[in-house]
Structures are given as C-alpha cells and as structure tokens.
Amino acid sequence: MKILVVGGGGREHAIIRALKKSPRCTEIWCAPGNGGISYDAHCKAIAATDVDAMVAFAKEEAFDYVVVAQDDPLALGMVDALAAVGIPAFGPDKAAARIEASKVFSKNLMQKYDIPTADYAVFDDPAKVIAYVEEKNKYPVVIKADGLALGKGVLICQNHDDVVEAVKEIMLDKKFGASGNHVVVEEFLTGPEVSVLSFCDGKTVKPMVSSMDHKRALDGDQGLNTGGMGTVAPNPYYTKEVADRCMQEIFLPTVAAMEKEGCPFKGCLYFGLMLTPDGPKVIEYNCRFGDPETQVVLPLLESDLLTVMEATTHGTLAETEVKFRDGAAACVILASGGYPLAYEKGKEISGLTEGQLPDCADVTVYHAGTALKDGKLVTNGGRVLGVTATADTLPQALDKAYAASENIHFEKLHKRSDIGARALAAMQ
Numbered sequence: 001m002k003i004l005v006v007g008g009g010g011r012e013h014a015i016i017r018a019l020k021k022s023p024r025c026t027e028i029w030c031a032p033g034n035g036g037i038s039y040d041a042h043c044k045a046i047a048a049t050d051v052d053a054m055v056a057f058a059k060e061e062a063f064d065y066v067v068v069a070q071d072d073p074l075a076l077g078m079v080d081a082l083a084a085v086g087i088p089a090f091g092p093d094k095a096a097a098r099i100e101a102s103k104v105f106s107k108n109l110m111q112k113y114d115i116p117t118a119d120y121a122v123f124d125d126p127a128k129v130i131a132y133v134e135e136k137n138k139y140p141v142v143i144k145a146d147g148l149a150l151g152k153g154v155l156i157c158q159n160h161d162d163v164v165e166a167v168k169e170i171m172l173d174k175k176f177g178a179s180g181n182h183v184v185v186e187e188f189l190t191g192p193e194v195s196v197l198s199f200c201d202g203k204t205v206k207p208m209v210s211s212m213d214h215k216r217a218l219d220g221d222q223g224l225n226t227g228g229m230g231t232v233a234p235n236p237y238y239t240k241e242v243a244d245r246c247m248q249e250i251f252l253p254t255v256a257a258m259e260k261e262g263c264p265f266k267g268c269l270y271f272g273l274m275l276t277p278d279g280p281k282v283i284e285y286n287c288r289f290g291d292p293e294t295q296v297v298l299p300l301l302e303s304d305l306l307t308v309m310e311a312t313t314h315g316t317l318a319e320t321e322v323k324f325r326d327g328a329a330a331c332v333i334l335a336s337g338g339y340p341l342a343y344e345k346g347k348e349i350s351g352l353t354e355g356q357l358p359d360c361a362d363v364t365v366y367h368a369g370t371a372l373k374d375g376k377l378v379t380n381g382g383r384v385l386g387v388t389a390t391a392d393t394l395p396q397a398l399d400k401a402y403a404a405s406e407n408i409h410f411e412k413l414h415k416r417s418d419i420g421a422r423a424l425a426a427m428q
C-alpha cells in the first residue's frame with residue numbers, strides 16, 4: 001500500500017515509523033514532513049491545512065490510504081474531501097472533529113449524556129463572563145476559547161484581574177481569531193492527569209496504553225505551558241480499577257453519544273482525563289493522536305498499526321486485535337532554548353546519523369522540528385527532537401532515554417531533567 005501521512009512533527013514521525021513495520025506498507029509519504037522525517041518517508045511541501053492541494057496530490061499520486069494526523073486539517077474536513085474522491089483516510093470527518101474543534105460542542109455533549117466533566121457555562125458576551133465569575137467568586141477559574149488555539153486557548157485565572165485579562169485576550173483582542181467568539185468558563189478541577197488515546201470505528205472503542213504528558217517548560221512543573229516536554233507510558237495513576245471506571249463512565253458513553261448525535265467518531269479519540277477526588281473527569285477531548293503521547297504509545301504497540309487504522313475506517317475494530325507489549329516507554333523532548341517564547345532556528349544538530357543515534361538499542365529519535373540545510377540537520381522549531389526509549393520498566397526506560405539524549409547536541413538545547421519523576425513517585 002502507498003500511504004500518505006499529513007502533518008510534520010514528532011507525532012507524525014512516530015506514526016510513520018510504526019506504519020513502516022507493516023509488511024503491507026510498501027511506500028510512505030509525509031506532507032509537509034520535516035528534515036528528519038525525510039530519512040523515513042518521501043516528503044512533499046504542502047501545508048497540512050491546504051485541503052485542496054493535499055487532496056489533489058493524493059489523487060495524483062493514487063495513495064491507497066491517508067492518515068490525517070493533525071487537528072486543523074481534520075476540523076477543516078480533509079477526511080470528508082478525501083472520501084469524496086474515493087480515498088480512504090484515518091481520522092474523523094468534519095462533523096466528528098468538532099469534539100475537539102468546538103469546546104462548546106464537547107461540553108454540551110458531555111452534559112447531555114451525563115459524561116463526567118467540570119461544571120461550566122458558555123458565553124458570547126465579555127461582560128456576562130465577568131458578571132458570572134464575580135457572582136460565583138470562586139478561584140481559580142478556567143476560561144477556554146471555544147475553538148482550536150494551538151493548545152494555548154486555556155487560561156487558568158487566579159483572581160478577578162486574570163479573568164478580565166483572559167476575556168480581553170480571547171474575546172476582545174481575538175488572540176485566537178474566531179476561536180474566541182464563544183468561551184467556556186469552567187470549574188477548576190484537581191488531581192493527576194492521564195492521557196488515554198483510543199482507536200474508534202464509530203461504534204467500538206479500544207483504548208491504547210495510558211500515558212502522562214509534562215506540559216510545563218521547566219523542572220518541577222514550573223514555567224510556561226508548552227506543547228509537551230516529555231511523556232511516559234503507562235501512566236501509574238491509571239490503575240485497572242480506574243481504567244474500568246473510565247470505560248463505563250466515559251469512553252463507551254462518549255462513543256455512543258457521538259453516534260446518537262449523527263456524527264460517529266472514527267480515528268483516534270484522545271481522552272484528556274483528570275482523576276479528581278470525585279472520580280475521573282474529562283478535561284478535554286482531542287480528535288487525533290496526542291503529541292508527544294504518540295511517541296511513547298506507538299513504540300509499545302505490538303499489533304500492526306496499519307491494520308488497526310484501516311479497521312477504524314471500515315468499522316471492523318471489534319474483530320481486530322489491538323495489543324500492547326508489557327513494559328514502559330519514556331520520551332524526553334529536546335527543545336530550543338527560549339521555547340515556548342522566542343527561540344532561534346538553524347542550529348546544527350550533532351550526534352545523529354541519518355536522523356538516528358547509531359548503536360543505541362531500543363532508542364528512537366523522533367523529529368519534531370528539524371530541517372536539512374546543505375545536507376546538514378539543523379533545528380527548525382521550538383520542540384526539535386523527542387528521544388524515546390522502551391524497556392521492561394519505567395526507571396530503565398527513563399535511564400535509557402536520558403543517557404541517549406546526552407549524545408545529541410545543538411546550541412541552546414533545553415530539556416527537562418525530571419520527566420517521569422512524578423510517575424516514579426506514584427509507583428513507590
């Protein structure tokens with residue numbers, strides 16, 4: 001099969017590496033891809049959001065299957081547009097992608113179908129947000145832009161001034177564009193967070209191994225929110241008991257609700273959960289694989305990814321095995337100093353041969369933001385590389401990932417030194 005993966009970060013690289021293990025995958029492309037991905041796939045410079053150009057390219061190259069990995073092309077209806085020209089694709093259609101693309105949609109869905117989540121109210125009038133929060137007078141309070149906002153549309157407000165500022169940013173200054181026409185004001189929840197990615201075919205849901213993201217830029221969960229500085233899998237807080245409860249109270253009801261609403265979800269449904277004192281609750285849904293969760297989840301997948309993906313498209317997931325190996329995985333992100341604010345690009349990366357560490361068993365380097373310049377690999381983004389190791393236990397995986405990352409260098413490299421520390425503490 002000739003396959004196209006749409007996107008160009010660490011998640012897409014991990015998907016490509018997993019797909020390439022399939023004996024049925026004979027040719028693989030990535031658009032737009034990046035410098036490091038080009039060692040593993042043919043790259044084509046088409047923006048992931050350019051639906052028309054992507055569909056034309058897919059037709060021209062006669063791809064047998066397309067994996068739409070990124071949120072915005074899904075929200076723009078790329079899967080629908082591919083289906084219209086007869087090309088099957090992995091991912092939800094436009095209607096189902098609303099589960100991530102509109103927080104108003106997802107919150108209303110959870111309320112209607114009694115799926116546990118934070119209490120909330122929806123507003124389109126800035127003055128009403130402020131009046132509502134003043135009346136409740138309970139801090140912190142969470143303010144979320146309705147639409148996609150590059151992962152930056154969630155503001156945790158500690159006091160009244162923060163709320164005024166959040167409303168200004170989102171609703172008046174329109175920092176996230178039309179995504180801020182509506183906001184969701186949410187009760188602040190506490191508890192450990194768990195990411196659970198799951199395969200869905202519209203009716204059946206099969207969760208993958210659980211994982212834990214590390215969103216803050218600095219050690220000790222300090223500093224600004226980022227796209228993710230590292231991940232571990234499995235997540236030790238996600239015990240069998242919690243998993244059973246999530247399946248009954250959250251996963252099955254969500255998939256049934258989407259079907260009932262006339263927009264069955266096919267693809268990867270990501271449950272961002274918080275294990276609160278009142279039980280597991282949904283913090284957010286994503287309509288795609290998480291980044292950098294994918295970089296620890298897929299290396300533990302034993303089943304053939306292509307077969308499982310096709311089963312979600314064709315509605316045959318119930319009879320398709322989705323198996324993960326025992327053991328653990330850890331991913332340490334190597335970022336450009338300054339990220340998530342201003343950072344420099346174009347720094348030469350040393351230590352890698354054809355994008356990978358030589359002679360480093362059980363370690364894979366996933367490229368998030370790299371480019372090839374005059375035949376040399378250089379940094380080209382905030383998150384540059386993800387170093388993933390697998391092992392029998394989490395401490396071993398972490399040791400291997402950190403030891404391997406010591407062999408990679410570029411100017412102003414920044415990484416957290418405590419990825420997995422909370423998970424290890426929870427295992428004590």
Ligand code: AMP
Binds near residue numbers: 142152186187283284
């Ligand atoms: P997101 O950008 O949607 O991934 O959200 C960023 C982070 O905000 C989440 O991972 C949570 O840590 C936090 N968050 C979102 N909603 C809530 C909430 N209702 N209570 C507490 N924290 C939240």
Ligand code: GLY
Binds near residue numbers: 227289293
């Ligand atoms: N790691 C969080 C996300 O992919 O949204």
